Amino acid sequence: MRRRALLATLASGSALLAGCGATEPTDTGTDPATDPGTDTPSATPPGTPDELVELDGNALFGASVVDLDTADRTYALSPMRYRTERGAEIRMRFDATATAAHPARIVASVQNVETYPEQFELDWLPPFGRAASEPPREHHERLMGAGLRDEGSLVLAPTDNHGLVDDPPAVERDGDGLWRLAGEIDRWLPETLTLDAGEAVRGEYAVVGHPEGSGRPTGVYEFLGGRDAEDVGITVWETSAPGPDEQSRFAGESVPSIDGDGEAGAGWYHTADASSGTYLRPETERAELPAGITFQFVNHTREELGCGHWYVYKLHDGEWFDLGPYVRTDDCRKVPPAGAKSWTLHAYRGGGDLPPADGRAYPYLGGGRYAVSVGYGAESSSSTAMVELVGDPIEIVPTDGVEHERDGSTVTVTAPEWDGGESEEDVTVSVTRADEAEESLIREQVMRRWYRGLRNTLPFFEDGVDEVVLRSQNQVTYGMMGFDEPEYRFEFEGQPYEVTTVDQ
Structure with a gap:
């Protein structure tokens, strides 16, 4: 579609759709090209518009990853595809990395997958929405902003290869070799977009820094979606040092291996260093009972990793003892590149109420050294972290009613x-x-x-x-x-x- 021809339809599309907002969406079936519940094919299905971005691999749960030539940084974009309830399907991926000649580039498409014309609000439809990200946060930190932007933000600046922009902003390379926006952040795209059934628009974006920023901090830069849209993230880590930047309190300790998965003892957090592409990080390594401790697995690799199931062990007389779960489902849970998975150990000395959905209750735990293990790892089939729980020993007592x-x-x-x-x-x-x-x-x-x-x-x-x-x-x-x-x-x-x- 020509850019100017499309822009001419934006104003007239609102009147066309005045009676369509209350219409129930038509079920278009479960075609893998459009349905988010199926795997994405490696090639564009026949009959789709040329503007649609082609995706390889598992676009629903994967990530698009590039290593920058201009800095010791890796960028991972995820998700690569999502769909809104109003029938907008967004596809995106990196098309180029950052070099001395140009910044990193993302290509994206928005398609109307309904069987009738539809109008979409672009402000909260990343990457077609607001141009600046939230400030970067660590994987284990909660997103606190609501459209906050500052000098630490990343900016998606449309290029001259964008179907909705005639006058793209300028970008420049600063003194430390990083690309930045040359002027002020502005609204470069229209507020709304009207698309016929099956119609798509393609856009290209330069991934640059805030014009007043400096450096490129590591962390997760999130572009917020609204209502039924997805948040889109660009995770940034040091290419040469993807691992944790803090030292474990158990660093240097030698512990026995945990048998069971054929690669006993692999993937310990206290042996991880800056070069570790995957690690399981506990929010604390020592706590008094009762306690709730969250463990987070981080994947700073290019691979989708699995299968993830969580286990708890206690160290006693130089041996790890399995505390379960002793029965688990037979599904295979994956963590995509740049992904993270969290799980909370709810530890009690006595019986306790059921925990929130983010973890599992382990009543009747006495003081001692414990390990939490999950079935994700880059060089092993699992990753493991230790924690010291402080408390008295427990007693063996019968169940109620015997x-x-x-x-x-x-x-x-x-x-x-x-x-x-x-x-x-x-x-x-x-x-x-x-x-x-x-x-x-x-x-x-x-x-x-x-x-x-x-x-x-x-x-x-x-x-x-x-x-x-x-x-x-x-x-x-x-x-x-x-x-x-x-x-x-x-x-x-x-x-x-x-x-x-x-x-x-």
Whole structure:
């Protein structure tokens, strides 16, 4: 589409659409070229306009990344595609990096994917919206602004290859080699844009600094979307030093590996340095119980990384003990280039309320050294960080509602879910002292829901008690016995025990 022909339609489009605002959108199906719930094809689908920006790879969850020739900086643009409820589909990617001859450039397109003409407000439709970003923030910092701009902002300045701009702003290279806007930030694009069904407009932007800024701080520069639009971010890090800039309080310590994923001990935060492209950063490395500690994985690489599931361990007598979760979903969660994922450990000495949706509750944790691990990593399959929790040891106590009676050297414990042996789910197990064990358990494991069958037997081993019989159901004893195992041996605080199933 010619630029001047398009501009001539902007004013008349408002009258054309006066009766269309209340019209319900038409379902256009789930074509991969337009539907955000499907993967983006590598080539532009047939029948789409020439102005549409072509995207390679996973445009929904990936990022477009360039290393600058003019500074020790990497830029990562994400998302590369999003769609609004009003039917605007935005596509964008880097088209060139910054050199001595020109700044880094982004090409973008906005397309009306509805089956009727539609008018779009551009102010909150990045990158076609407001030109300046929020000031840069670190991954772990919350976005506090609402359209704030200052000397630290990045600016998307339209070039002469833009379908909506006739008089693009000038840019210049300053003394430190970085490109900046030469004049004041202005409204270079119209407030609204009217597009026919399927019509698209293409624009090119120079990624430059604020005219009064200096340097190029690292961090996340966000261009805010409005209502149903997405926020668009350009994440900036040092190309030669993408890792954390602070030192862990555990730096230099040697800890045992965590077995389980085939690459034990890899990806520790306390061994990460400036060259580490990925790392798991805890907001604090020491806290008093109870505590909520957020861990954030940062991906400063060009790769999409996964599969991410979170686990908690405790260090005891030189060995890491798994605190779960012991059951997880079979999905594969990814972190795109320049992406970050956060998870909060809600740690309690006793029982606690359910946590917010950003983490998981871990009740009954005593003082000691803990590790949180997630299944993302550039050179390993996981990343791990340690934290010291300060508090007294926990006690092993039965669950609510259990009843027990002693007959000589045997204690019989009856759980509330026991149905008198009449239910197919009813099960009876016997726990006795043994001479050897297959594995060791610690207090924090026994008090987890997975091992609540042991929680309802171990507290009853008083002097003179040789056997504790638990009458419960499969859902309670599964953690220690499974459904078909006839016996299980474990060691707890130096004493081996044997668990066997009793015929009902």
